[in-house]
Amino acid sequence: MAHTRGLFAECSDRVTVMPVYFHNALGESLVNLSKPSEAPDRTLYTLCHQPWVNFTIDFAGRVVGCCRDLRSEYVLGNLLELSAAQIWNGEKMMNLRRALTEKRPQDIGICKACDVPWQGSYSGRTPLEKVRNFFLAGAWRR
Numbered sequence: 001m002a003h004t005r006g007l008f009a010e011c012s013d014r015v016t017v018m019p020v021y022f023h024n025a026l027g028e029s030l031v032n033l034s035k036p037s038e039a040p041d042r043t044l045y046t047l048c049h050q051p052w053v054n055f056t057i058d059f060a061g062r063v064v065g066c067c068r069d070l071r072s073e074y075v076l077g078n079l080l081e082l083s084a085a086q087i088w089n090g091e092k093m094m095n096l097r098r099a100l101t102e103k104r105p106q107d108i109g110i111c112k113a114c115d116v117p118w119q120g121s122y123s124g125r126t127p128l129e130k131v132r133n134f135f136l137a138g139a140w141r142r
Contacts, residue, residue: 004017004079007084008084015084045103046116047101047117048066048105048117050065050066050067051066051093054067055087060078061078062075062078063075063076063084065092065108066110066111068110074092074096074108074109099111103117
């Protein structure tokens, strides 16, 4: 944990490093996100906030675009090889953001079966509200 925090030392006032332990309730972590599940209702699109406010690092230093990517299927880069800025602004992250803003989550393997773009809500707040609040707070300018 200390080594990982050291990778973000220059921005420790803006980056929180914390371990996340996934449980296997109802077998959810066994779901392969690259395989589409039942088609969600596609009448209302909700922009996922994940690629704009955080990324997830697995046990091997691989950065993935979503905390739901338990199998590290969409790897953006590896913190043992690249800086956080290189990954954050890298081509794969830009492709992910572009696909989501253009309402094409199906273009990204881990987003194909995700219900967040079509039914998403995070604890009663929509992802768009979270992104808006992030930018209004000015946290991204630091």
